[in-house]
Amino acid sequence: MKEIRLGIVGLGHRGRAMAMLSCDAFEYVKLVAVCDKYRRNWFDSETADTREVAFGKDYPDTVFYEDYETMLDEAGLDLVIVETGADVHAAFIIKALRRNINVLTDIPVVASLKEAEDLWRAAEESTAMISVGANPNEQKFTVFLKDFYKRGLLGEPFAMEAEYIHWWLPGSPVERILNENGEWRKLLSPIRYCTHSLGPLLTILNEPLRKVSCFSCHGRSPVDDYLQVNKEDMQSAQFQTDSGVIVRFQRNGRCRAKIGYHNYRVFGSEGYVERLDRFDKPVIRYNTTKEENNALREMSGEYMPPGYENNESISRFHGGMDYVMLLKVYTALLNGEPAPISLKEGLAMTIPGIYAEESAKRGGEILRIRYPWDEDWKVDF
Numbered sequence: 001m002k003e004i005r006l007g008i009v010g011l012g013h014r015g016r017a018m019a020m021l022s023c024d025a026f027e028y029v030k031l032v033a034v035c036d037k038y039r040r041n042w043f044d045s046e047t048a049d050t051r052e053v054a055f056g057k058d059y060p061d062t063v064f065y066e067d068y069e070t071m072l073d074e075a076g077l078d079l080v081i082v083e084t085g086a087d088v089h090a091a092f093i094i095k096a097l098r099r100n101i102n103v104l105t106d107i108p109v110v111a112s113l114k115e116a117e118d119l120w121r122a123a124e125e126s127t128a129m130i131s132v133g134a135n136p137n138e139q140k141f142t143v144f145l146k147d148f149y150k151r152g153l154l155g156e157p158f159a160m161e162a163e164y165i166h167w168w169l170p171g172s173p174v175e176r177i178l179n180e181n182g183e184w185r186k187l188l189s190p191i192r193y194c195t196h197s198l199g200p201l202l203t204i205l206n207e208p209l210r211k212v213s214c215f216s217c218h219g220r221s222p223v224d225d226y227l228q229v230n231k232e233d234m235q236s237a238q239f240q241t242d243s244g245v246i247v248r249f250q251r252n253g254r255c256r257a258k259i260g261y262h263n264y265r266v267f268g269s270e271g272y273v274e275r276l277d278r279f280d281k282p283v284i285r286y287n288t289t290k291e292e293n294n295a296l297r298e299m300s301g302e303y304m305p306p307g308y309e310n311n312e313s314i315s316r317f318h319g320g321m322d323y324v325m326l327l328k329v330y331t332a333l334l335n336g337e338p339a340p341i342s343l344k345e346g347l348a349m350t351i352p353g354i355y356a357e358e359s360a361k362r363g364g365e366i367l368r369i370r371y372p373w374d375e376d377w378k379v380d381f
């Protein structure tokens, strides 16, 4: 393959960003088709908040479809990027896989155990590649953590922590814009948005998360005037592997301060690594018993991994990690290589959140986590 005929479904904030970045940074990518149920997201400059003019004018050769299956059948795609709401990815992925069209899907990958089963089966029956767009797995922290672990400086992890805290500005224009395309931000249980947090940690864990207990605040947050919902706010889950490694995860979409989104701490038998993101000054700190004095070291914790040019056109998309993610997927496709982040990895970072949500509904009951590739897999809720 010399050029990639790209289609995108879901032209909300993220789909439009993927369109821009793909066209601007990858000359061999041709955005031949896009699809959304709202034409305004492609043709109306009022709603295309991420740039000055409407996309339809900027990309006159790109065909807009209102119907996804028509796009898949007519556009001759090499790859479709799925950017529909976070709780509605699986059906779109499966339709592409059944036509043997390669897929890059955003995360979380599935919204239920049934979807996980259907998707796993569809992937097995398809000749197409499915790659998971877990961009936090490409960030500087993850790259550093994997290398630190591989070099034996961390030892074996025995406890890990992650949190993903998002601000909430009630009634603000940005709050309105984020919710203009659908309900998913209102309705998605926060703990299910666990992929950005678990993904990086799982890269150094050689066994799956097997147990979970989760608690919720049960809608203690005030009803928002605009959203008109009293959604569960902070949720807190503890996971454990069969060998006893503990992973603590805290998730909140209603923080009244912009404190910083993604924090991680990793405790290993030989060392320690953390990324703390507070008020736009993310830092990575680490130490190892393998070095004299056990010295604590520190470096900046920006997203862009080392070795990539940090220019403005790239770094404005999640600090550059979106670029690295796309580069790896497009390169794999051109070279006929396997997906940079596989479906199995994507489900391993998604499914624990589905069990955590169920545990919270049951008042913190400890549940055993199963995956579609397990012999004792079943869809039991």
Ligand SMILES: NC(=O)c1ccc[n+]([C@@H]2O[C@H](COP(=O)([O-])OP(=O)(O)OC[C@H]3O[C@@H](n4cnc5c(N)ncnc54)[C@H](O)[C@@H]3O)[C@@H](O)[C@H]2O)c1
Pocket: 009, 010, 011, 012, 013, 014, 015, 035, 036, 037, 038, 041, 066, 068, 083, 084, 085, 086, 087, 088, 106, 107, 108, 133, 135, 178, 181, 182, 318
């Ligand atoms: N990885 C990241 O850093 C990151 C950041 C933000 C969002 N996301 C993910 O990106 C995805 C999209 O987020 P968003 O903020 O753009 O959401 P959004 O709600 O603004 O956009 C989703 C779009 O999908 C469209 N859509 C829904 N059903 C459709 C259908 N049947 N046919 C055609 N179009 C349909 C909607 O009209 C909407 O425009 C989500 O999964 C979200 O979790 C990831």
